[in-house]
Amino acid sequence: MKRALLGFIMLCMAVSVSAQQRLAENFDYPVGDSLGAHGWTSFSGGATNRLLVTSPGLSYAGYPLSGIGNATTLTTTGQDAYTQFTSSADSTNAKAVYAFFLVNVSSVQNGGDYFLAFLPGTSTTFYSARVFARSNGAGGINFGIAKSSPQDTLNAAMWSTSSYNLNTTYLLVSKYEFRPGASNDAVSLFIFSSGLPVTEPAPTVGPIAFTSGDAFSLGRVALRQGVATRAPGIxxxxxxxxxxxFTTVLNVKLAVQGLYNEGSGQHSVNDSVTIYLRNNTTPYAIVDSSTAVVDKVSLRGLFEFANVTSGNYYMDVRYRKSPVFRNGVTTWSRTGGEALTQYNGFSYDFTDAANKAYGDNQLLKGAIYVTYNGDVNQDGTVDASDASAVDNDISNFASGYLNTDLNGDEFIDASDAAVTDNNAFNFVGSVTP
Ligand SMILES: [Ca+2]
Ligand SMILES: [Ca+2]
Ligand SMILES: [Ca+2]
Ligand SMILES: [Ca+2]
Structure with a gap:
């Protein structure tokens, strides 16, 4: 009973490590195309002033999403549209959600209106972290942010005290911060005219803990063409x-031997994996680490690194979450390392070739290559000591999120022993430079 409870707690911990997933929209599409042709969904305003891809795109030195493709332009009334992002950011599993975006404002009016906000992942009616632009009364702009209710705009603190210029590109960051308890979530707005800090600075506006209703979850970014007499042209x-x-993201596809079912082409569970980034020269020092959940259907995880700079690195992959309760055979990425650009990261697929793992240390299972598991005691090899740990748990009818559970069903039985026995027979172990 105690073991089952411990397993449950560990499972909750693993699930709570949410993948920090992202939307990246550069409007890298033909000029004149509707945003609806490129993943955006129109939900209000009909076909009036349809949101289109416009030229030129915006540029901002030091921002990775600068100068790529085109842009979109909003006017003072018409169609609103959203695009989905797959984050499950919500009141229980994430502290905050951010939107970074470039703006260039051509016109503003007194009073102002909001043009960009988050929406819940399944709704079009609860705009949150509403970002505003208004006239400062002297030919310039104030930007502002309010949480979710029209009443929020009565709070004068929502506006920037500084003024900004028309026809100038700025980098804005809106932040919605989930706080424990009801009607207390906070929003902040960061306004940059040059540069992008590596770590989060104090906001330009906020944080303001509005007392209107909190969002339950946020999973969409919406562009809004507001009220004709107040909205900006932008x-x-x-x-x-x-x-x-802002961090560096690695989009990594990998499968784990025991979890992978070649019939379904999926893992049995969503489970966490830790990746250490190591220098590609001896002694291969660890420079950063990140833990993310690998989605059982896509077999992908998004690993965010805050401390890594551009360079060439090995990925040292550990299933499950570091530093304990894992049984993966430590697997490194292919010979030579991978070139990484700070803030851009890269995408990597371990499953499409054996040599995507250092020393070709993967197993062909069905149509893809999987990393080995079964190293229950994490000494680098799968051998009789691992098999005996599994056998012990089988005789004790052990269950839960244990490192002797190799197929992720939380029961320790013959199917787990088959993995360790097979790998011990084949002398499976870590292969590293
Ligand atoms: Ca662009
Ligand atoms: Ca709250
Ligand atoms: Ca071992
Ligand atoms: Ca099992």
Missing amino acids: TVDGILATTSW
Whole structure:
């Protein structure tokens, strides 16, 4: 009973490590195309002033989503549209969600209106972290942010005290911060005219803990063409949604031997994996680490690194979550390392070739290559000591999120022993430079 409870707690911990997933929208599409042709969904305003891809795109030195493709331009009334991001950011599993985006404002009016906000992942009616632009009364702009209710705009603190210029490109960051308890979530707005800090600075506006209703979850970014007498004319580009300050993201596809079912082509569970980034020269020092959940259907995880700079690195992959309760055979990425650009990261697929793992240390299972598991005691090899740990748990009818559970069903039985026995017979172990 105690073991089962411990397993349950460990499972909850593993699930709570949410993948910090992102939306990245560069409007890298033909000029004149409807946003609806490129993943956006129109939900209000009909076909009036349809949101289109416009030229030129916006550029901002030091921002990775600068100068790529085109942009979109909003006017003072008409169609509103959203695009989905797959983050499950919500009141229980994420502290904040951010939208980074470039703006260039051509016109503003007194009173102002909001043009970009988050929406819940399944709704079009609860705009949150509403970003505003208004006239400062002297030919310039104030930007502002309010949480979710029209009443929020009565709070004068929602506006920037500084003024900004028309026809100038700025990098804005809106932040919605989930706080424990009801009607207390906070929003912040960051406004940059040059540069992008590596770590989160104090916001330009906020944080303001509005007392209107909290969002339950956020999973969409919406562009809104507001009220004709208040809305700005504005070009928006380079939209990025994330659940942490700007970081480097590795999009990694991998499968784990025991979890992977070649019939379904899926893992049995969503489970966490830790990746250490190591220098590609001896002694291969660890420079950063990240843990993410690998989605059981896509077999992908999004690993965010806050401390890594551009360079060439090995990925040292550990299933499950570091530093304990894992049984993966440590697997490194292919010989030579991978070139990484800070803030851009890269995408990597371990499953499409044996040599995507250092020393070809993967198993062909069905149509893809999987990393080995079964190293229950994490000494680098799968051998009789691992098999005996599994056998012991089988005789004790052990269950739960244990490192002797190799196929992820939380029961320790013959199917787990088959993995360790097979790998011990084949002398499976870590292969590293
Ligand atoms: Ca662009
Ligand atoms: Ca709250
Ligand atoms: Ca072992
Ligand atoms: Ca099992």
